[in-house]
Amino acid sequence: MDVDVFDTDYKMTARGRGKLYEVDHDSLSQADIERVMQKDVDHIKGVLDVDGDSASILLRHFNWNKEKLLEKYMDNATAVNEAAGLALPERSPQPGRSPRPQSTGPTRTTRRSTAESSKSGKTKAILERISPPVEEPQSFVCGICFDDSQTKYLALSCEHRFCTECWNAYITSKVRTEAEQWITCMADGCSLVASNLFVQQCLKKHPKTWERFQELLVRHFVSSNHSLKYCPYPSCTYTVSCPSAASKSSLTSMVPIVTCGASASHKFCFGCAIDNDHRPVVCGVAKLWMQKCQDDSETANWIKSNTKECSKCQSTIEKNGGCNHMTCKKCKYEFCWVCMGPWSEHGTAWYSCNRYDEKASVDARDAQSKSRASLERYLHYYNRWANHEQSAKLSVELYAKTEKKMEEMQMTSDLTWIEVQFMKKAVDEVSKCRTTLKWTYAMAYYLDSGNQKELFEDNQRDLERAVEELSELIEQPLDPEVVPTLRQKVTDKTVYVQKRNEIVLEDTAKGFLEGRWQWNQSVEGFD
Amino acid sequence: MDARLRRVNKEIADCKNDKTSKVSIELVDNSPYHLVGSFDGPEGTPYEGGHYEVDIIIPESYPFQPVKMKFITKVYHPNVSSQSGAICLDILKDAWSPVLTLKSTLISLQSLLCSPEPNDPQDAEVAKHYMTSRSSFDETARYWAVTYAGAPRKSEQGSKDVDAEVAMAGLEKAHVDRFEALGFERAKVIDVLRRLNYRGANVPKISEDRIVEELLK
Numbered sequence: 249m250d251v252d253v254f255d256t257d258y259k260m261t262a263r264g265r266g267k268l269y270e271v272d273h274d275s276l277s278q279a280d281i282e283r284v285m286q287k288d289v290d291h292i293k294g295v296l297d298v299d300g301d302s303a304s305i306l307l308r309h310f311n312w313n314k315e316k317l318l319e320k321y322m323d324n325a326t327a328v329n330e331a332a333g334l335a336l337p338e339r340s341p342q343p344g345r346s347p348r349p350q351s352t353g354p355t356r357t358t359r360r361s362t363a364e365s366s367k368s369g370k371t372k373a374i375l376e377r378i379s380p381p382v383e384e385p386q387s388f389v390c391g392i393c394f395d396d397s398q399t400k401y402l403a404l405s406c407e408h409r410f411c412t413e414c415w416n417a418y419i420t421s422k423v424r425t426e427a428e429q430w431i432t433c434m435a436d437g438c439s440l441v442a443s444n445l446f447v448q449q450c451l452k453k454h455p456k457t458w459e460r461f462q463e464l465l466v467r468h469f470v471s472s473n474h475s476l477k478y479c480p481y482p483s484c485t486y487t488v489s490c491p492s493a494a495s496k497s498s499l500t501s502m503v504p505i506v507t508c509g510a511s512a513s514h515k516f517c518f519g520c521a522i523d524n525d526h527r528p529v530v531c532g533v534a535k536l537w538m539q540k541c542q543d544d545s546e547t548a549n550w551i552k553s554n555t556k557e558c559s560k561c562q563s564t565i566e567k568n569g570g571c572n573h574m575t576c577k578k579c580k581y582e583f584c585w586v587c588m589g590p591w592s593e594h595g596t597a598w599y600s601c602n603r604y605d606e607k608a609s610v611d612a613r614d615a616q617s618k619s620r621a622s623l624e625r626y627l628h629y630y631n632r633w634a635n636h637e638q639s640a641k642l643s644v645e646l647y648a649k650t651e652k653k654m655e656e657m658q659m660t661s662d663l664t665w666i667e668v669q670f671m672k673k674a675v676d677e678v679s680k681c682r683t684t685l686k687w688t689y690a691m692a693y694y695l696d697s698g699n700q701k702e703l704f705e706d707n708q709r710d711l712e713r714a715v716e717e718l719s720e721l722i723e724q725p726l727d728p729e730v731v732p733t734l735r736q737k738v739t740d741k742t743v744y745v746q747k748r749n750e751i752v753l754e755d756t757a758k759g760f761l762e763g764r765w766q767w768n769q770s771v772e773g774f775d
Numbered sequence: 776m777d778a779r780l781r782r783v784n785k786e787i788a789d790c791k792n793d794k795t796s797k798v799s800i801e802l803v804d805n806s807p808y809h810l811v812g813s814f815d816g817p818e819g820t821p822y823e824g825g826h827y828e829v830d831i832i833i834p835e836s837y838p839f840q841p842v843k844m845k846f847i848t849k850v851y852h853p854n855v856s857s858q859s860g861a862i863c864l865d866i867l868k869d870a871w872s873p874v875l876t877l878k879s880t881l882i883s884l885q886s887l888l889c890s891p892e893p894n895d896p897q898d899a900e901v902a903k904h905y906m907t908s909r910s911s912f913d914e915t916a917r918y919w920a921v922t923y924a925g926a927p928r929k930s931e932q933g934s935k936d937v938d939a940e941v942a943m944a945g946l947e948k949a950h951v952d953r954f955e956a957l958g959f960e961r962a963k964v965i966d967v968l969r970r971l972n973y974r975g976a977n978v979p980k981i982s983e984d985r986i987v988e989e990l991l992k
C-alpha cells in the first residue's frame with residue numbers, strides 16, 4: 249500500500265464519510281455567533297419597536313428565548329421592562345440620592361428576586377440615555393470613592409450618579425472577577441441594567457476588558473442554546489454547533505465528539521464535561537466510570553505508577569514508551585506490563601489479557617471475598633484503562649524518539665523526509681487507538697456479561713493486539729539494513745490497526761443505535 | 776492615594792467621629808484591610824446585653840466586591856455557623872452594592888440577630904432547632920450570649936450549672952429530666968442526647984429504646 253493512498257484514506261475518515269461514530273457539527277467563530285445574535289436583536293428591535301441595546305437586554309433576560317420574550321411582552325410590557333432591568337419600578341430608591349440612609353433592617357431581598365417579582369403598579373418607562381460624562385457644576389462627591397477631585401460622573405437612566413472611575417472599576421470587577429455580563433446599577437437595590445453602549449463607554453480606555461465583555465455576551469448566548477457549546481480549551485473563542493446532540497435523550501445512542509475550528513487538537517465531548525475523546529463509550533457510562541475511579545482512586549493509585557518490579561528478578565523496571573511488551577534489562581524476562589504475565593503467552597489465541605474472568609466473583613461466597621472479588625474485578629479494568637491512558641501520555645516522548653529515528657532513517661537509507669512520514673503516521677494511529685482502547689475498558693466494566701459483551705471484547709482484543717504489535721514495531725531499535733522492510737511492515741500494520749479501530753468504533757456506535765448494549769447497573773438515560 | 780485606601784480610611788474615620796453610632800470598627804494590626812467590627816446584641820432578643828465582634832477583611836477590589844465578614848464571638852443563630860462564625864447574608868454575596876459601607880453592613884448584621892431567616896440557613900442544625908422549638912432555641916441562644924458574649928445572667932434563669940449545660944448543648948430540659956428519672960446519670964444523658972442530636976425535628980425520629988440502648992453502653 250502506498251503512503252499517499254493511506255493519507256487520503258485517513259482524511260476521508262476525519263471528514264466523516266457518514267461514519268456512525270462521527271457526528272455532524274459546525275464550528276463558529278466569535279464573529280459568526282455575534283452575527284447570529286445580531287439577527288435576533290434586529291428581529292426583536294423590529295417587532296417591539298425598541299432600540300438595539302434594549303432588545304439585547306430583553307433577550308438576555310429571557311435567555312435568548314424569543315418566543316417567551318414576545319409572549320410575556322405582549323402580555324405585560326411594563327412588567328417585562330421592570331423585570332429585565334430596563335425600567336424602574338414606580339416605588340424605587342429615589343434617583344439622585346446617595347446611598348440609602350443607614351438601613352436598620354437587613355436587606356434580605358436579593359436583587360434578582362426583586363427584579364423578577366412582577367409588581368403591580370405603574371412603571372415609568374425610561375429611555376436609556378447615554379451622554380458623555382457630565383461635568384457637575386456644583387460640588388459632586390461620588391458616594392463610593394468620596395474622592396472630591398472626581399468631577400465627571402455617569403448614571404444610568406435612574407440617575408444614580410457615580411464617578412467615571414468607580415464605574416470603570418465596578419464594571420471591570422464584574423467582568424474580570426465574576427465573568428458577569430449582566431451589570432446592574434451600583435446603587436443599593438437598584439436593578440437597572442447597563443446597556444452595551446454604557447459598558448463600552450465606561451471601558452473606553454480598557455479595550456481588553458471590553459473585549460472580554462463581548463466574549464461574555466457570546467458565551468451567555470451559547471450557553472442559552474442547547475445546540476451550541478463553547479470550546480473548553482483555554483482562551484479559545486470558538487463555538488461548536490451540533491443540533492443532533494442537543495437533547496439529553498440523544499446521548500444514549502451517540503457519542504458526540506466534536507472539534508472546534510481553531511485547532512484539530514481542540515477535541516471535546518458535546519454531551520458532557522469530558523474535554524477529550526471518550527469514544528466508544530456513551531457519556532452516561534463515561535461519567536459513571538470517572539466517578540468510580542475518583543472514589544476508588546487511593547486503592548488504584550499504585551497502578552498508575554511508572555515503575556514496576558520484574559516478577560522474575562525483582563529489579564525495578566521503568567516504563568518509558570507506550571509499548572506493553574517489556575523486557576527486563578537485567579534478566580531478559582519478557583512480560584506484559586499490564587498483567588505482569590509472560591509475554592510469550594500473549595501471542596497465542598487462548599490467552600486474553602483484556603478479558604476479566606467473571607467466574608471468580610461468581611464463586612465468591614461470603615461478603616468479604618465478594619468485596620475482594622469486586623475490587624479485583626474493578627482493578628482488572630482500571631489497570632488496563634490507566635495503562636492506556638498513561639501510554640497515551642507518554643506519546644510525547646514517543647514522538648520525540650520517533651522524530652530522531654526518522655532523521656536517522658534519512659541518513660542511513662535513501663528515503664526522503666516525505667517517505668519517512670510513515671513512522672509519524674504510525675505513532676498518530678497508535679495514540680488514537682489507545683484512547684479508544686482506554687474507554688473500551690470503561691465500557692466493558694459496565695457491560696452485562698453475555699454474548700454481546702464477548703463479541704465486544706473480541707473486537708477489543710483484536711485491536712489491542714494489533715496496537716501492541718505496531719507499538720513494538722515503531723519502538724524497536726533501528727537496523728539500517730531492514731528499513732525498507734520495516735517501512736512496508738509499519739505501513740501495513742498501521743492500515744490494519746486503523747481498520748481494527750474502525751471496527752470497534754463503528755460496531756459500538758451501531759450497537760447504541762440498535763439498543764444492543766445491556767448494562768450491569770443502571771445508567772443515566774437508559775432504563 | 777488609591778481609591779480603596781481612601782474609601783476605607785474615610786469609613787473608619789466616619790465611624791469614629793459618629794458618637795451616636797452603635798457600631799465600632801477597630802484596626803487589628805497596622806493594615807486598614809483587616810479590621811474588627813463590634814456591636815451590642817439587640818434588645819428584646821436572646822442576644823441582648825452581649826457584645827459581638829466581627830472579623831472584617833477588605834478584599835482587593837473593595838468596594839466593588841463585597842467585604843468579607845464573620846463572627847469572632849460565638850453566636851447561636853440560624854444564619855451563623857455555630858462552628859466557624861460564617862454568615863449567610865445576601866448583601867455579603869450577590870446583593871452587595873458598592874454604596875454599602877462597613878457600618879451599614881454591621882448594622883445589617885445586628886438586625887439579622889433580630890430577625891433570623893431559618894429558610895436560608897447557614898447552620899442547618901441551629902435552624903431546625905429554631906423552627907421546631909423556639910423556647911428551647913432561645914434558651915440555648917441566651918446561654919451562648921451569657922457564656923461567649925458577656926451578657927448578664929438573669930436571676931430567674933437557672934443558677935444550676937447542669938441546666939446551663941443542657942441549654943449549651945441545645946437540648947430540652949424536659950428531655951434530659953425524663954431520662955435522668957430513669958436512673959441515668961445526668962451528664963451521661965446530656966452526652967448521649969447531644970451525640971444522637973436529640974433536638975427539634977429529630978426528636979420524633981429517635982425512639983426512646985434507642986436512647987436507652989445508648990445509655991446502657
Ligand SMILES: [Zn+2]
Pocket residue numbers: 390391392393394395398410411412413414415
Ligand atoms: Zn467614585
Ligand SMILES: [Zn+2]
Pocket residue numbers: 404406407408433434435438439440
Ligand atoms: Zn440606579
Ligand SMILES: [Zn+2]
Pocket residue numbers: 479480481484485486508509510511514
Ligand atoms: Zn477551540
Ligand SMILES: [Zn+2]
Pocket residue numbers: 504517518519520521522526530531534
Ligand atoms: Zn461525553
Ligand SMILES: [Zn+2]
Pocket residue numbers: 558559560561562563576577578579580581
Ligand atoms: Zn528481571
Ligand SMILES: [Zn+2]
Pocket residue numbers: 584585586587588589594601
Ligand atoms: Zn497482559
